Amino acid sequence: MMKKSLMGVILLIFGPLAFTVEDRPVLKLGLLKYSGGGDWYSNPTALPNLARFCNGQLGTDFSPDYAVVEVGSAELFNYPFVHMTGHGNVVFSYAEAQNLRKYLLGGGFLHIDDNYGMDPYVRTAMKEVFPELDWIELPFEHEIYHQRFPFDDGLPKVHEHDQKTPQGFGLFWEDRMICFYTYETDLGDGWEDPDVHNDPPDVRDKALQMGANIIQYAFSE
Numbered sequence: 001m002m003k004k005s006l007m008g009v010i011l012l013i014f015g016p017l018a019f020t021v022e023d024r025p026v027l028k029l030g031l032l033k034y035s036g037g038g039d040w041y042s043n044p045t046a047l048p049n050l051a052r053f054c055n056g057q058l059g060t061d062f063s064p065d066y067a068v069v070e071v072g073s074a075e076l077f078n079y080p081f082v083h084m085t086g087h088g089n090v091v092f093s094y095a096e097a098q099n100l101r102k103y104l105l106g107g108g109f110l111h112i113d114d115n116y117g118m119d120p121y122v123r124t125a126m127k128e129v130f131p132e133l134d135w136i137e138l139p140f141e142h143e144i145y146h147q148r149f150p151f152d153d154g155l156p157k158v159h160e161h162d163q164k165t166p167q168g169f170g171l172f173w174e175d176r177m178i179c180f181y182t183y184e185t186d187l188g189d190g191w192e193d194p195d196v197h198n199d200p201p202d203v204r205d206k207a208l209q210m211g212a213n214i215i216q217y218a219f220s221e
Contacts (some may be wrong), residue, residue, distance in 0.1 A: 007173060034090050034091065037089045038088035042188070043189060045191075046191035067079060076099060081109050083190045089205070091121075113185070113187050114181070114184070126179070126181075135181065145213065148209070154205035155167070158207050159189055
């Protein structure tokens with residue numbers, strides 16, 4: 001079911017993949033590179049670990065080698081799922097904002113994870129992309145929390161930071177969630193190699209499970 005949804009999205013919306021192994025499609029997760037000085041490159045081991053986890057738990061076929069893709073690049077359209085993170089400033093030019101808008105309206109999905117400190121900047125940047133849309137906090141009953149792994153209380157708390165309750169926000173276009181923003185949870189840190197943050201195994205497991213839910217939701221919409 002999962003693989004069928006993945007391939008359907010890619011073939012209908014994104015066309016043939018550029019990456020093949022033995023004539024078999026190989027899917028890559030995308031990492032969004034942006035301007036403004038924020039560290040878009042933080043958590044370098046996160047996406048490879050998430051890809052492996054999804055392959056084992058969801059039956060996906062992601063390459064552990066994720067792709068770095070710039071906001072304004074045409075290459076963005078090669079990746080149905082793109083992840084964005086960082087600690088600081090985020091700036092989109094007009095052309096970049098329009099490119100990201102076209103990507104999301106065309107069927108792409110963006111997951112933004114605040115790695116602590118990017119919240120005010122990413123909210124401003126996304127207003128450049130969708131000035132007519134507002135973030136909607138998702139209720140715990142939302143489907144994204146009830147995919148392969150149940151999260152009855154919403155997002156897990158990976159790192160404390162300001163000791164606020166984790167929140168998940170969505171941007172919706174014609175009833176389709178095109179962007180999911182995770183705040184005060186630090187999922188990406190939980191996806192990293194165990195020795196990076198020395199998080200307990202159960203904390204890492206919850207982070208990876210929630211990441212898998214996001215992937216599964218994005219490809220089944």
